[in-house]
Amino acid sequence: MDLKKKVSLAVIRRLPRYFRYLSDLLRLGITRISSKELSARMGITASQIRQDLNCFGGFGQQGYGYNVESLYNEIGNILGFNNKYQTIIIGAGHMGQALANYGNFEKRGFSLIGIFDVDQNLVGKKIKDIEIMHLDSLEVFVMNNNVHIAILTVPYEHTPTVADKLAQLGVRALWNFSPMDLKLTYDVIIENVHLSDSLMVLGYKLAEDMKSRANIK
Amino acid sequence: MDLKKKVSLAVIRRLPRYFRYLSDLLRLGITRISSKELSARMGITASQIRQDLNCFGGFGQQGYGYNVESLYNEIGNILGFNNKYQTIIIGAGHMGQALANYGNFEKRGFSLIGIFDVDQNLVGKKIKDIEIMHLDSLEVFVMNNNVHIAILTVPYEHTPTVADKLAQLGVRALWNFSPMDLKLTYDVIIENVHLSDSLMVLGYKLAEDMKSRANIK
Numbered sequence: 523m524d525l526k527k528k529v530s531l532a533v534i535r536r537l538p539r540y541f542r543y544l545s546d547l548l549r550l551g552i553t554r555i556s557s558k559e560l561s562a563r564m565g566i567t568a569s570q571i572r573q574d575l576n577c578f579g580g581f582g583q584q585g586y587g588y589n590v591e592s593l594y595n596e597i598g599n600i601l602g603f604n605n606k607y608q609t610i611i612i613g614a615g616h617m618g619q620a621l622a623n624y625g626n627f628e629k630r631g632f633s634l635i636g637i638f639d640v641d642q643n644l645v646g647k648k649i650k651d652i653e654i655m656h657l658d659s660l661e662v663f664v665m666n667n668n669v670h671i672a673i674l675t676v677p678y679e680h681t682p683t684v685a686d687k688l689a690q691l692g693v694r695a696l697w698n699f700s701p702m703d704l705k706l707t708y709d710v711i712i713e714n715v716h717l718s719d720s721l722m723v724l725g726y727k728l729a730e731d732m733k734s735r736a737n738i739k
Numbered sequence: 740m741d742l743k744k745k746v747s748l749a750v751i752r753r754l755p756r757y758f759r760y761l762s763d764l765l766r767l768g769i770t771r772i773s774s775k776e777l778s779a780r781m782g783i784t785a786s787q788i789r790q791d792l793n794c795f796g797g798f799g800q801q802g803y804g805y806n807v808e809s810l811y812n813e814i815g816n817i818l819g820f821n822n823k824y825q826t827i828i829i830g831a832g833h834m835g836q837a838l839a840n841y842g843n844f845e846k847r848g849f850s851l852i853g854i855f856d857v858d859q860n861l862v863g864k865k866i867k868d869i870e871i872m873h874l875d876s877l878e879v880f881v882m883n884n885n886v887h888i889a890i891l892t893v894p895y896e897h898t899p900t901v902a903d904k905l906a907q908l909g910v911r912a913l914w915n916f917s918p919m920d921l922k923l924t925y926d927v928i929i930e931n932v933h934l935s936d937s938l939m940v941l942g943y944k945l946a947e948d949m950k951s952r953a954n955i956k
Contacts, residue, residue: 620836695941724912732911
């Protein structure tokens with residue numbers, strides 16, 4: 523039986539967070555941890571932790587807790603860090619360059635094999651030894667290389683066109699940084715990242731904080 | 740009665756998304772929309788939409804739906820886009836530069852007034868007309884300027900120290916891009932952004948997709 527099939531996306535979305543905390547514990551030399559201790563660190567209830575981790579079979583042992591390293595490895599496996607995904611970036615502006623230089627991605631099994639832009643001032647320049655190509659070469663490049671994931675950091679108005687093209691070329695997964703919830707008619711896996719959403723929430727909390735401080739005074 | 744006090748953070752977190760969709764509708768010249776139509780666009784149930792928006796009082800009218808522009812403005816008000824927040828960026832690397840150049844933030848009421856780094860090759864250079872300052876000048880700068888928000892794009896190991904210092908200096912809100920769930924003993928508002936979490940989820944979905952395709956063949 524394939525256990526993973528039954529796991530909800532909500533649980534999957536929490537796994538990277540477990541993974542980060544476990545990696546911190548490893549760094550600190552902590553070899554085992556109870557769901558209660560992990561709960562205190564993460565600010566999640568212990569029962570939520572047990573429930574989440576039980577989805578993947580019995581990692582924990584009664585009275586012993588979790589073996590940090592094996593739980594770390596298991597979650598890494600589930601998240602597919604042993605997979606080798608070839609990625610390209612469309613849009614070599616500041617955000618594209620920041621993502622190209624984000625070392626964590628390579629460590630997690632995502633290797634960057636191409637960067638594309640339409641700006642002639644950028645085409646030909648190198649980021650991390652990869653020469654920026656013109657978007658016109660995208661089609662040939664994708665046909666000749668096994669591109670698993672395309673990272674989109676293109677302007678808002680061009681995002682749907684570029685995404686459509688990638689989907690047509692058979693790229694299965696898009697990581698979209700345009701401030702748009704990308705939805706395509708093609709059957710493609712999409713993760714939208716909305717940086718400003720998080721900043722807006724911060725702004726809201728700050729406004730509430732300022733109000734409550736003004737009331738106290 | 741202050742209605743906003745009662746609104747849960749879960750609802751607040753959904754508001755930026757409503758705001759984005761409403762801004763799209765405005766762009767398309769659509770002046771009013773029913774919760775049902777909005778539901779179809781956003782992939783949220785109509786009852787969830789009504790429930791969320793009712794938290795802020797009666798924006799919608801029976802049989803008419805929502806006036807797009809006034810709902811857009813109301814949500815903007817709630818999220819505090821009329822506030823003027825002064826922000827600084829700590830860490831002028833690729834991500835810091837990408838965020839400094841992210842035009843959307845200015846539009847939402849966040850103005851960048853300072854950028855800091857410890858790298859002597861960066862100090863003195865300009866990003867968007869703002870000269871990068873050495874981190875040593877942070878204290879004096881914060882004392883002389885009203886800094887509402889600090890954006891942290893510093894290496895993992897330095898994040899807690901820098902965050903602590905900012906909190907001590909009285910900066911009330913931190914937007915943290917280090918792959919760490921920042922928690923401080925100080926009472927400070929923190930939003931953590933974990934870019935790789937989203938990429939990991941994409942990787943997981945892609946692995947599941949590849950498995951199911953392999954089974955079909």
